[in-house]
Amino acid sequence: MVKQRQQSKQSRSHYTPVIIIAILLIGGGLTLLFFSPGFGQAQPITINGQSITDDQLALGETVYETNCAACHGIEGEGQPNWKIPDQNGVLPAPPHDSTGHTWHHADEQLLGIIANGGSMPDSAMPGYQHILSDEEMVAVLGYIKTFWGMQEYDFQQQVTHNSN
Ligand code: HEC
Structure with a gap:
């Protein structure tokens, strides 16, 4: 024993x-x-390589909810059937979350669309260059990036890097 x-x-x-x-x-x-890097929010959001602060993100959220959410959705979900033009041939607002294609484009191009509006002849996307300051446009783009998953974020950062 x-x-x-x-x-x-x-x-x-x-x-x-x-x-x-x-x-x-x-x-x-x-x-x-x-x-x-790349683990959840531990990674700072950048625009053209410049880090976005929490204050800028908060500003971006206000700008987004006031100016963009009515079309692009409060969570960036976009309008229903956004790939199908309406009877006037106008496209609905696309999502800004991972299901859309905003994250396929470089920062400079996205800032251009926000400033000048959509490129389609009858685009419903207004240009904001006389409504928002440059700082507000950078902030709202930073906020849109919070809708993306890690993969979309990394992909878009690479696209931006390659386009510079
Ligand atoms: C009246 C509706 C409307 C409002 C308000 C609006 N958008 Fe849009 N937006 C659209 C439509 C429709 C498109 C796509 C059509 C096009 O590109 O011509 C679009 C496209 C975009 C794109 C390009 C997306 C891509 O995948 O290529 C960006 C970026 C964008 N909007 C940002 C914004 C931001 C930021 C705001 C607010 C400051 C805003 N939009 C407000 C309707 C709107």
């Missing part, structure tokens, strides 16, 4: 270092993942 108990104690302590190493590995891995 005594011998048996000693044995089981021995085998338990034999595993202890393995368990400690496993915990350290998992903990270390999670810490690395958390601090690596």
